[in-house]
Amino acid sequence: MERDGVERLLAEAGVDGRRLRHALASLCDGRWWTLATLVRHTATSRRTIESLLGVLDLERSGDRFRVAETHRPAFQDLLAVAPPPEDPVGHLVPHYEAVLDRLRELVAGAPRARHTLDHVAATPDTILRRALLLGARFWLPGARLLCVGDHDLTSLAVKLVHPETDVTVADVDDRILAYIDEQDLGVRTRWADLRLTLPTSARDHDLAITDPPYTPEGIGLFVARAVEGVKDDGRVLLAYGASERTPALALKVQNALSALNLAYEAIYPDFNRYFGAEAIGSAADLYILRPTTRTRPAAAARLDRAATAIYTQGPQSVESAPAADAPTQPEGPADLLVGDWPASLPHTRVKLSTWLAKPYAATVERVAIAVPAGLEAALPRLLLATRAAHVEVHLTAPPAVPAALAPVYDFTTSGTVLHATRRPLPDDPEGLLLRRILDNGHAKLANSWREGLIAAARAQDGALTKNEARTLIRQTAPWSDALSPVEAPLHRLTTLPTHIATTLTLLHTPL
Template identity: 65%
Template sequence: MTIDELFAQAGVDGRRLRRAVALLADGRWWSLADLVRETATSRRTIEALLRELPLEHRGERVRIPADQAKHYNTGTESNISDPVSHLMDIYGDTVARIGELIAKAPRGRHTLDHVAATADTVVRRALLLGERFWLPGARVLCVGDHDLTSLAVRMIHPEAEVAVADIDERILEYLDAQELGVRTFWADLRLGLPPSARGWADLAITDPPYTPEGVGLFVARAAEGLRDRDQGRILLAYGASERTPMLALKVQSALSDLNLLTEAIFPDFNRYHGAEAIGSAADLYVLRPTTKTWPSVASRVDKLATAIYTQGPQSVESARAKEDLPGLAGIEAFAPGLLVGDWPRDLLPKLPRVRLSTWLAKPYAADPDRVAIAVPPGLEAALPRVLLAS
């Protein structure tokens, strides 16, 4: 396939390819990862483009030779995805500081779909909050914060209160150690928000696992964290490859199921170190709850699944059938007085049952001698709290 055929195949979405070609022709050396992130285009698409271009190489970096560059420089700069770019020069020191904090932060866990956002992205998120909303006296809840967005918000908007709910104890400890006044809560969102974080915030921001299940759950918990049900907003980072529009549609359907109004989408606003399958980029959604959101949220969290990630034991693909739970043969001999968690319906049908989230959130009314608790794969971090609740 020739370069012209690639452009023709891309149709109206060919601007991203022309942008990549212009970068390769500007004299700089480019790595594949840098091209993916700069153009917000999937790795597969960029690889297909590189195969059709005349390139010179310096190690793993490439560019179009200077004597041919004039034939390819298409000049396709665009800034529609970045409404705060005019402020970035003012906050260069903040970007540098956030970059240092990200470099020293605990390494991401692939089983939690951790991919670090760039320091530039984290600062732009904080700036957008201040440009779009009135932050003095406002409360901002980060629903998961491996990216350290909370620290940027506190640095740029110290007049706002900021809290983080996250499953990763290492991240919470790291945030506390910066002494910027960020409140931290441990939370496995599949089990619920901590009571003190419910109805606390005016704004919530989340960068969840990019599955329909993950986005739906994190956004539902973000909604539960809002105290201002009329004017509150949820900011969501979500990205999909230009090759997989059906996946994006499923995610948007999950948002529609929550009866959320999409006020704005800033395309490719978020950039990442990694996630090249989706162009190392994600859109930023501004979502507004409606009166129908709250019953929809309650319905969703009542039916939520524990498999919400893209990889590891908690991934959607590796979710096991309920009948595959280990140890079922020994439950009757154990003779529990109560079943906690997600057990098969035909197992000891006369025994009382309670959800794991309920068991962790408040004391059980009765006092059974023996309790059988089903802890799904990937919920190992909740085990100390399960024991305390028991």
């Protein structure tokens, strides 16, 4: 009966039965397996593996199992004797054991996954092989790589294997950005909620790599942002996986890619492996996509109609209902509404994405901002994007006051509404320079800092050239080049006062 059940499954699977035969061969090779490791090893969905396990009489030890040695001969003629398709860079991995050991430490120490962002960690072996494939297919010395989201820490793998590559990460999770910066490998970090914007300083790259939420909406958005971040002759590498049971979902995603007019240069099956995502076999293919002359207009059109619901879980999932507690009107007078407000309100309004992307042209004194559930990480940046005297922010839960903005605003809360009142300019040089930077949220941070140092030197009857000011800043905060406050990770804004104090002290030190 045991063999009959296996034969029935193989017959039902048809040509796709190689997955089952591979799993059966693994179970018969003498090693102990858990469900998670067998799913990941075979890149086969959990449901398919469970169907095979259900017809086998397995030897068990705790949560581990295998086919007993006495039963193995009965299955020898059913096993897949050839291995899965060859890994294009698997032969290189043994030469990077030290790097792989380091990546194991980095992945183990990374911030915990957030299910509302569809985080599933790639294995250390996967991110190493991503770095190796990039180097095997492209010339990386001097090349610029953009990681469009990087919970997997691919940026660190690339810098460990190809330190001469210029790498930038754009991510919504401030914890990830801080963790990457802590490693001091020279990766540039930029805060970005890709549902709203791609930072100006994250453009003009040669290559982009992304492992986005596996919904058609998530894939379409993240790949469109990757296109926005690369040159016309660049490439976009995409990790995407679907269960062998759901080809229709894979088709929807590929239709979203086709709508961007991208050419498929390569697809490496099951290249990526994960800790989790067992519904898709803990695996994903790796696509190499090349923009055409029709891609950039298509990406721009896609971004113009971008929705924020792109995830499989949480308040921003594609199946989430519109928030019942969305604001209906500001609590106080407002010159401008930012975000989604009822159409009946007579106020001038602007999109959240536009608000973050560029300074609002007109001078306004009072602004009301509606922040939907799931976009709370944008709060500090939405406040930095204006010089209005009063900002009223409506959220869906009691807000956490951004401590890094305490030098700019006095905060009060009323339920789920945050009132931010701009503080008067301080008298001390450090506070004045900090405000000069933070009051110009869209300007390059280093430029505001430079002009502030020159003004501080002049106030002390001294003189400081632009080059001298740049040198002081680069010595103290080399991360600040080309970065604006609205793009800055929170940990950079938090430590900014200390760095400013250092540069003011250095004004009195010979260069």
